[in-house]
Amino acid sequence: MGKNILKRIDLIFKEEPDSKNVLKKTLSKSNDELINELIASGLKGRGGAGFPTGLKWKLTAESKSTEKYVICNADEGEPGTFKDREILTQVPYKVLTGMAVCGRIIGARKGFIYLRGEYKYLLKELNAEIKKFHAICDELGLKFRVEVFMGFGAYICGEESALFESMEGKRGEPRNKPPYPSDFGYLGKPTVINNVETLAHTFTIFQHGADKFRELGVKDSHGSKLFSISGDTPTPGIYELELGMTVEDFVNDFGDGDTKAVQVGGASGFCVPRKKFRETRIGYQGKLTGISLPTGGSMMLFNSSRSMYNLLSNYLEFFTEESCGQCTPCRVGTQQLIEGIRAVKRGEKPASYLDKLLALTETMKATAKCGLGQSVANSFQSIVENFREEMIY
Amino acid sequence: MTSKVNITINGTPLAVDKGTTILDAAKLLGIKIPVLCYHKDLCIAGNCRVCVVEVVGVSKLFAACATPVWEGMEVLTNSLLVRNSRKHIIELLLSEHNADCTKCYRNGNCELQDLSAEYKITNQHFIDLAHTREYTIDDFSPAIHKDDSRCIRCQRCVRTCDELQSVGALAVINKGDKMKISTFFDKSLNEVVCTSCGQCVIHCPTGALIEHNYIEEVWDAIADPEKYVVVQTAPAVRVGLGEALNLSAGERVTGKMVAALRRLGFNSVLDTDFSADLTILEEGTELLHRLKANLVDKDNKEPLPMTTSCSPGWVKFFEHIYPEMLSHMSTCKSPQQMFGALAKTYYAKKIDVDPAKMVCVSIMPCTAKKFEADRPEMRDSGYKDVDYVLTTRELAIMIKQAGIEFADLPNEGFDTIMGKSTGAGVIFGATGGVMEAALRTVYEIVTGREVPFKDLNITPVRGLEGVKEANVKIEKALPEYKFLEGVEVKCAVAHGLANARTLMDSVKQGKADYHFIEIMACPGGCLGGGGQPIPTTPEIRQKRVEAIYEEDMSMSLRKSHENPEVIGLYKEFLGQPYGHMSHKLLHTDYVERQRY
Amino acid sequence: MDALQEKIKEVVAHHGRERHNLLPVLQEVVEQERYLSDYAMTLIAEEMGISAADVYGTATFYSFMDTVPRGKYLIRVCKTITCYMKGKNQILMALEEALKIKLGETTPDKKFTLMETNCLGWCHKAPAMLINDDVHTELTVEKVHSIIKEYKERP
Numbered sequence A: 001m002g003k004n005i006l007k008r009i010d011l012i013f014k015e016e017p018d019s020k021n022v023l024k025k026t027l028s029k030s031n032d033e034l035i036n037e038l039i040a041s042g043l044k045g046r047g048g049a050g051f052p053t054g055l056k057w058k059l060t061a062e063s064k065s066t067e068k069y070v071i072c073n074a075d076e077g078e079p080g081t082f083k084d085r086e087i088l089t090q091v092p093y094k095v096l097t098g099m100a101v102c103g104r105i106i107g108a109r110k111g112f113i114y115l116r117g118e119y120k121y122l123l124k125e126l127n128a129e130i131k132k133f134h135a136i137c138d139e140l141g142l143k144f145r146v147e148v149f150m151g152f153g154a155y156i157c158g159e160e161s162a163l164f165e166s167m168e169g170k171r172g173e174p175r176n177k178p179p180y181p182s183d184f185g186y187l188g189k190p191t192v193i194n195n196v197e198t199l200a201h202t203f204t205i206f207q208h209g210a211d212k213f214r215e216l217g218v219k220d221s222h223g224s225k226l227f228s229i230s231g232d233t234p235t236p237g238i239y240e241l242e243l244g245m246t247v248e249d250f251v252n253d254f255g256d257g258d259t260k261a262v263q264v265g266g267a268s269g270f271c272v273p274r275k276k277f278r279e280t281r282i283g284y285q286g287k288l289t290g291i292s293l294p295t296g297g298s299m300m301l302f303n304s305s306r307s308m309y310n311l312l313s314n315y316l317e318f319f320t321e322e323s324c325g326q327c328t329p330c331r332v333g334t335q336q337l338i339e340g341i342r343a344v345k346r347g348e349k350p351a352s353y354l355d356k357l358l359a360l361t362e363t364m365k366a367t368a369k370c371g372l373g374q375s376v377a378n379s380f381q382s383i384v385e386n387f388r389e390e391m392i393y
Numbered sequence B: 001m002t003s004k005v006n007i008t009i010n011g012t013p014l015a016v017d018k019g020t021t022i023l024d025a026a027k028l029l030g031i032k033i034p035v036l037c038y039h040k041d042l043c044i045a046g047n048c049r050v051c052v053v054e055v056v057g058v059s060k061l062f063a064a065c066a067t068p069v070w071e072g073m074e075v076l077t078n079s080l081l082v083r084n085s086r087k088h089i090i091e092l093l094l095s096e097h098n099a100d101c102t103k104c105y106r107n108g109n110c111e112l113q114d115l116s117a118e119y120k121i122t123n124q125h126f127i128d129l130a131h132t133r134e135y136t137i138d139d140f141s142p143a144i145h146k147d148d149s150r151c152i153r154c155q156r157c158v159r160t161c162d163e164l165q166s167v168g169a170l171a172v173i174n175k176g177d178k179m180k181i182s183t184f185f186d187k188s189l190n191e192v193v194c195t196s197c198g199q200c201v202i203h204c205p206t207g208a209l210i211e212h213n214y215i216e217e218v219w220d221a222i223a224d225p226e227k228y229v230v231v232q233t234a235p236a237v238r239v240g241l242g243e244a245l246n247l248s249a250g251e252r253v254t255g256k257m258v259a260a261l262r263r264l265g266f267n268s269v270l271d272t273d274f275s276a277d278l279t280i281l282e283e284g285t286e287l288l289h290r291l292k293a294n295l296v297d298k299d300n301k302e303p304l305p306m307t308t309s310c311s312p313g314w315v316k317f318f319e320h321i322y323p324e325m326l327s328h329m330s331t332c333k334s335p336q337q338m339f340g341a342l343a344k345t346y347y348a349k350k351i352d353v354d355p356a357k358m359v360c361v362s363i364m365p366c367t368a369k370k371f372e373a374d375r376p377e378m379r380d381s382g383y384k385d386v387d388y389v390l391t392t393r394e395l396a397i398m399i400k401q402a403g404i405e406f407a408d409l410p411n412e413g414f415d416t417i418m419g420k421s422t423g424a425g426v427i428f429g430a431t432g433g434v435m436e437a438a439l440r441t442v443y444e445i446v447t448g449r450e451v452p453f454k455d456l457n458i459t460p461v462r463g464l465e466g467v468k469e470a471n472v473k474i475e476k477a478l479p480e481y482k483f484l485e486g487v488e489v490k491c492a493v494a495h496g497l498a499n500a501r502t503l504m505d506s507v508k509q510g511k512a513d514y515h516f517i518e519i520m521a522c523p524g525g526c527l528g529g530g531g532q533p534i535p536t537t538p539e540i541r542q543k544r545v546e547a548i549y550e551e552d553m554s555m556s557l558r559k560s561h562e563n564p565e566v567i568g569l570y571k572e573f574l575g576q577p578y579g580h581m582s583h584k585l586l587h588t589d590y591v592e593r594q595r596y
Numbered sequence C: 001m002d003a004l005q006e007k008i009k010e011v012v013a014h015h016g017r018e019r020h021n022l023l024p025v026l027q028e029v030v031e032q033e034r035y036l037s038d039y040a041m042t043l044i045a046e047e048m049g050i051s052a053a054d055v056y057g058t059a060t061f062y063s064f065m066d067t068v069p070r071g072k073y074l075i076r077v078c079k080t081i082t083c084y085m086k087g088k089n090q091i092l093m094a095l096e097e098a099l100k101i102k103l104g105e106t107t108p109d110k111k112f113t114l115m116e117t118n119c120l121g122w123c124h125k126a127p128a129m130l131i132n133d134d135v136h137t138e139l140t141v142e143k144v145h146s147i148i149k150e151y152k153e154r155p
Helices: A017-028 A031-041 A054-064 A083-090 A093-105 A117-139 A160-167 A194-206 A210-216 A247-254 A308-322 A328-345 A353-367 A371-386 A388-392 B021-027 B082-096 B111-118 B156-164 B199-203 B215-223 B233-238 B241-246 B254-264 B272-295 B312-321 B321-328 B336-349 B368-376 B391-402 B423-427 B433-447 B478-484 B499-509 B539-554 B563-574 B580-585 C003-015 C018-035 C038-048 C054-059 C080-085 C087-100 C142-155
Strands: A069-074 A110-115 A145-150 A190-194 A224-231 A237-242 A260-262 A270-273 A280-282 A291-295 A298-303 B006-008 B013-018 B052-056 B075-076 B144-147 B170-175 B178-183 B209-211 B228-233 B267-269 B358-365 B388-391 B468-471 B486-493 B516-520 C073-080 C110-115 C129-132 C134-137
Touching: A017 A117, A017 A194, A017 A260, A031 A093, A031 A194, A054 A194, A054 C142, A069 A083, A069 A160, A069 A194, A083 A093, A083 A117, A093 A117, A093 A190, A093 A194, A093 B021, A110 A117, A110 A160, A117 A145, A117 B052, A145 A247, A160 A190, A160 C018, A190 A194, A194 A224, A194 B075, A194 B144, A210 A260, A210 A353, A224 C080, A237 B178, A237 C054, A247 A260, A247 A280, A247 A298, A260 B178, A270 A353, A270 A371, A280 A371, A280 B254, A291 B516, A298 A353, A298 B358, A298 C080, A298 C110, A308 A328, A308 C018, A308 C080, A328 A353, A328 A388, A328 B082, A353 A371, A353 A388, A353 B082, A371 A388, A371 B144, A371 B563, B006 B021, B013 B021, B013 B272, B021 B075, B052 B082, B052 C054, B052 C129, B075 B336, B082 B111, B156 B170, B156 B499, B170 C054, B199 B209, B209 B267, B215 B228, B215 B358, B228 B254, B228 B272, B228 B336, B233 B241, B233 B254, B233 B272, B233 B391, B233 B423, B233 B539, B241 B391, B254 B267, B254 B391, B267 B272, B272 B423, B272 B478, B312 B321, B321 B499, B336 B358, B336 B563, B358 B368, B388 B391, B423 B433, B423 B539, B423 C054, B433 B468, B433 B478, B433 B486, B433 B516, B468 B499, B468 C134, B486 B499, B499 B516, B563 B580, C003 C038, C018 C038, C018 C054, C038 C054, C073 C087, C080 C087, C087 C129
Parallel strands: A069 A110, A069 A190, A110 A145, A224 A298, A280 A291, B006 B075, B228 B267, B228 B358, B358 B388, B486 B516, C073 C110
Antiparallel strands: A224 A237, A260 A270, A260 A298, B006 B013, B052 B075, B144 B209, B170 B178, B468 B486, C073 C129, C129 C134
16 A cells, blocks of 8 residues: 555545436436536546547537447557556446447447457456446437447557547558547547546546536646556555646655656656656646646656666657557657667767757657657657666766 | 638638648649648548648647648748758658669659758768668569668558559558558569559659569660561550650650650561551451340350450459459450560561561550560460560650650651551540540441541540440441341440449449440550659649540541551451451450459 | 358358458457468458458558467567566566477467567556466566466366
8 A cells, every 4th residue: 555645536446326327317417418517527538638528528419420429448558557447347337327428418329449459358247247238228218339349459549540440440540630530530420539537437427416526636637537556666556546746746655765757648658757756747737836747647656776768768669669650750750769769878879869869759749640659759858858868878 | 612711821811612731722822832642643641741831829730731721720831840840751751761862763753852852851860770671672573663662651552552443452561660561461563463553653752663674675685686676656655755755744746756766776666556456446346246146146155245455454453353254355455465466477477577586565654564465375476475565664764865855856657567557546545545446446337337426536435534434326237237226335434443343343243234345454544554654643644635635636547447557457467357367366365363 | 162261251241341340350360260361361351342452451550460370379478668677578588488489489389379569558567468368467487387387288
């Protein structure tokens, strides 16, 4: 157990009456009421990008089409993230309920859970849960069906448009945006795609009301969030915490006393060095003091025995392999970054070459087709800028 | 009515239709945004990112080719951020590209090279990835070479092969740094469904996909005093060649081309248009034969519809995709191969040259012709009927190598015996041309009258629409063809293999009752062939179409059966169309091929 | 019609011929055949009306879609950061020792194939590996040997 400096929240995994209760409750309300409730709660996407969930549902509801879809993104592939699996294991009914309510609001009769191939062992129990859930839907006269779609080993499929491509039987290559999923998603139809945790939160909001959720966290970052905590910590695991905490508080709670850096948000996130622990808060951009970092909930701690060069090269290897390869900045950029830091380390390139690479990451951030290529800059810049000497010697 | 969207580009306001991309909007203002993965023939990919532009107020850049404008959008196409990003992207592409330009076949005609020159990429900031990798070079196909080290992964070839041609020989495989363009199980192009059409070649921005060139072999033959080198030129070459020699698109250069070929040292300069006319007589007779067999004798061993067989890319496609329907294809060889078979028999005898010493070269707008000439069936003269096939591009290279100032050449005429042609032979170069030529002749054979279209121009089969149809009703048939009296001969024309597939699928499913189908593998027909000058775009194809029909109108004879040299050939050598000699030399059969 | 043809006809009929069923079809074939042979892919392409190159291109995008024969038990050791920090390399060495093969190889009896993979989502219980669909976490050298011993005894 941690030192309990940060308040533990127990909403997501809290045992609740089954789906029927919440479904009934929502059936008695209008679509507008439900959307307004969701917007009032301040819930933002828990996959990492932080798009307001209520707005997403609203836009898709307004999109005109007889065919729409709800997709639960369970392609949890970000290094250091493992919370969604736990939600799907412990409280799958919350996720299914969220999907069904969303389906009713936007006008979708079909939902999919895109489950990463690495979690295939969950399939049997999940399908059993879905069967039970379908019975409840039928009982309430709700025409909604959920199916699991299995991924097969491709990190990029967590990117929503790549996920659609994958579900359509193609290579998981991200699409050009616009159009966005609310207009043109799976099979070209309006689609809501939400992270597992986001959907689970909607259950809480519909069960207990927007206020209960909104009172947690800080301005612009409401509610609680599941954190996947790993690395050099005596207490790795999954924790539900309030948004808005400082990294310092986090480290005091979960560190091993020698924490040198915390990687917030996985390989595509930011590395926070010890000297910035105090000024960095975890949450979505808003009027917070200091730096505010959005996150899908991955928190990896590193103590002073760790080489930040090894860390960065591990991330970059990951990205060069998991890039879909279609766009130039990501496909070639990732290769240049890893070859570049190796060359500097070996002394084949001067230390100043790191600045060329930093400039390259700015280009990747500005020009890559999707979030993967754009976010490689996050870890690269935060590691190279804060631990430059480790890259050279 | 389409609604307008108000935007500014580099500060200049303009209103454009909703849905217009930034790229097209900029074009309206005369602002060029560089592109690589974009091609007018293909769907938008937005993957090279060279066309990125800045939108004021948004931190990330947008791909101009893939982004529709929105109300109030303020676009900057040349901001510092755009310039630096674009330069980075070009540098990245160069870093994984074998940029050994002086040793590249596309040196001087390469979009990446142009862009690199434009942005003055004079030093390599990034690590050279190209020379640390193992790249595959596939040079097994007699038509197309694929060199992965030159590939920039823009996927234009894949989209071409897939969308334009529905062949699907090329695909993107693997991901990340291992991503590349390949074939089924990384087999060689000559082992897969590739039709050798060469559309990938004319859509490739770099030297990753090029034709298998035979320039040196042809120079060697010309230089060999023992050899007698005969050259034939396809109809579409004369409306494309000028583009590769600094003339404008759509310029007809028949006379200059003949003059150039003489100056290159070919012994006889002859015309594939001659054998195109011949093809019409053979194929027209075959059609009448099939019509009679099917309509009168109820014998469908050689079924209807009969499809044309002039386009070797189409023939190979048919063999791969519709192996169960091979009997639908006309047994006529293509004009190139008819020419070859006659050159080393009839012509050799006429000019008293030992066919063993004759080298038959053809200039084609096509890469599949290289494959066709290599087919084992194509040796009916007792020799390889056509020895070397050069594309329009290769001929242009030879003309340049010989130091010939093409624009200043006089107009010269083809040599005789197999050099005379009619307008019907010329229009083989455009989609619908074979159909039109066939109808001009067949209608007249059957009725004794000219085909009832003004100036013989059968306009329903002309133009660049994907699938065209025309019905010709036979009235007052001559006694011999009474069985066709009142019959409405139903014809269809398709160009580009995707259209061909649509058309043939409807035939296969029994949804269509055509008698005669013309198919050309390439968009626009041969004038848009895979061996034509690069670039080939919809606009350029249109110009070449116009040139072809101008050429037709300029000819004194416009019906194949009036070609005096063809008449002479039958009289002296072949006897009857579709007769014994024709079957021996001018007809062929087909083989079933696998579908991958 | 051979057995594989029959199998693939059945699988495609079950999922449907539309393109969006390609992944489930490929997954089922991989599961049953342990990999996607070129023959299997041509059959799938034919049945679903997709070009074989496209099927191959799609399959090779997904790391779990093997296009070369694999052993009955496919071991995938996580190589991403936390597992790497917590001794992934020792685990690999232990596996190589226990199986007498190198990374990427298959045992001569076709029982085991040893591979690496990206993040399995068990960072809090690193190092981790998958054997087929089953996950094994908090690995130690001893644990690896006993796991392999147990799998070796399986039929």
